[in-house]
Amino acid sequence: MSEESLPGARAEDALPEYAERVLDVAERIPPGRVMTYGDVAEWLEAGGPRQVGRVMALYGGAVPWWRVVRSDGALLPGHELRALDHYRAEGTPLKEASRAAEGHLPRLDMKRARWDGGEDADGHT
């Protein structure tokens, strides 16, 4: 017999373990800080940046998705303004564009905003 007909409907009762862990990390990122997809994957020691990205794309709506960003500090396409609004409200370090061109939104200052997942210290002083 082939097990291909296995319903496997258990998946609806709860999110996949991996997704749950990714969301858990996203929730534990302190305000004013961000983590890259790759960092989350590394912190979890599972999957890769693309897997984290997939989870965020599917279930990110349930967590502060704006605190999980790309390594280059670019804002989320389609949610740039929404994310920017959160960043300004939380005081997340942003890097203003040198050339004030229309549509040229600021990017995250990863050097300062990147969170290592350790202590939530303000990192300074």
Added chain:
DNA sequence: AGCGTGACGAGTA
């Protein structure tokens, strides 16, 4: 089973 696509990342030109 192959191929394209994606809320990615790093390297190179």
Added chain:
DNA sequence: ATACTCGCCACGC
């Protein structure tokens, strides 16, 4: 700064 390539893993056709 941008553009392109390759590596990565999961999903859909």
